[in-house]
Amino acid sequence: MISVVIPAYNVASTLERCIRSMLIQTYKDLEIILIDDGSTDQTPGLCDKLVHEDSRIKVVHQPNSGVSAARNKGIELAKGDYLCFVDSDDFVEPDYLQRLLHSITSANADIAICDPFGKAIPVKEGILGSPSEIIDAILGYGKTEINQAVWNKLFRKEVIQNLRFATDIFLGEDTLFGVEFAKHCKRGCHVSKGLYHYEEPTASTAYRSDPKLLKKYLTYIESRKRMLMDTSMLNAATVQLIKNSYLKSIKDSYFVARASNQKEIQRQLCRQMALSKSYGISIYKSAAPFTYFFMGLGPKVFDLWMLLYGKYHGLLKRLRR
Numbered sequence: 591m592i593s594v595v596i597p598a599y600n601v602a603s604t605l606e607r608c609i610r611s612m613l614i615q616t617y618k619d620l621e622i623i624l625i626d627d628g629s630t631d632q633t634p635g636l637c638d639k640l641v642h643e644d645s646r647i648k649v650v651h652q653p654n655s656g657v658s659a660a661r662n663k664g665i666e667l668a669k670g671d672y673l674c675f676v677d678s679d680d681f682v683e684p685d686y687l688q689r690l691l692h693s694i695t696s697a698n699a700d701i702a703i704c705d706p707f708g709k710a711i712p713v714k715e716g717i718l719g720s721p722s723e724i725i726d727a728i729l730g731y732g733k734t735e736i737n738q739a740v741w742n743k744l745f746r747k748e749v750i751q752n753l754r755f756a757t758d759i760f761l762g763e764d765t766l767f768g769v770e771f772a773k774h775c776k777r778g779c780h781v782s783k784g785l786y787h788y789e790e791p792t793a794s795t796a797y798r799s800d801p802k803l804l805k806k807y808l809t810y811i812e813s814r815k816r817m818l819m820d821t822s823m824l825n826a827a828t829v830q831l832i833k834n835s836y837l838k839s840i841k842d843s844y845f846v847a848r849a850s851n852q853k854e855i856q857r858q859l860c861r862q863m864a865l866s867k868s869y870g871i872s873i874y875k876s877a878a879p880f881t882y883f884f885m886g887l888g889p890k891v892f893d894l895w896m897l898l899y900g901k902y903h904g905l906l907k908r909l910r911r
Contacts, residue, residue, distance in 0.1 A: 592617065592619065592620045593668035594675075595673065596678050598624060598629060600633055602629075602633045604789070605679075611787075615684060637649045657763075658763050661740075668747060670747060671746070675740045675743075677741050677788075689785060699776075701745055702781060703742060703779070704783060708784055711780065720777070721774070722828040724775055739764050753767065762809070803850075804846050810839050811836070814832065830875065833871045836869075837882050841881065866886075
């Protein structure tokens, strides 16, 4: 059996579409664990309505605790041999579960990954034969972040054991879960088909300058730091990939801090970049050594470097036209 965990918070306009896409799955032996995370709209009533329509749906109402706590509740309640996480504002293809289950059982794998609908994941091969290969795919080989979520994956539940989503991480918590899970895997597999419809959020200037966004980004750095706590089972290239992700998280957080004019946090992030060597990270072996070097010198130097860097690349684009 597959347990499908769906956290729901104020999603009355999209929840039914999501649940309907699960109920028409070609694979029928599933349970749908719907976690109403303290919704204040019509979501709780809709959850109660849906649970009476199909015995495979289970509903839990809990005070608002965040998506990680909701997913953790789902893990605790799950009775299936396999487990997947679906976002309540998304939906899936009818053969989403069937294709993932066939792949994971055929390969005797611990995790199966599919493509988001309309986007191909640049996975190098169908079988991912080690924790390093699985993590490389999750982190997009350092070139794309398209595969870092948990919603396009099927997990073997016995491998999860005591692993849970970090409730103190508000950005990157799903990638942290996937990476830590992969460290305990023997092998993974990739289904080269778009089976999951991901509804991308609309980014706006107001959203990017929201102080709450900066708080999320600072925990994003912490998520990458935790990935480095135990890398004994990984090869050197994968460890470097995680280190690159950690450095990039500091840089990305800096720009969010600058957008909200948080100058002290900008200075703290520059110092954090300069001190990255204390975690065994060499910026000179990273994907962007010059950028990280100048960031470590402080906001004034870094902003000047980025200005010159931007003008240089702008000039190159004009010359190539």
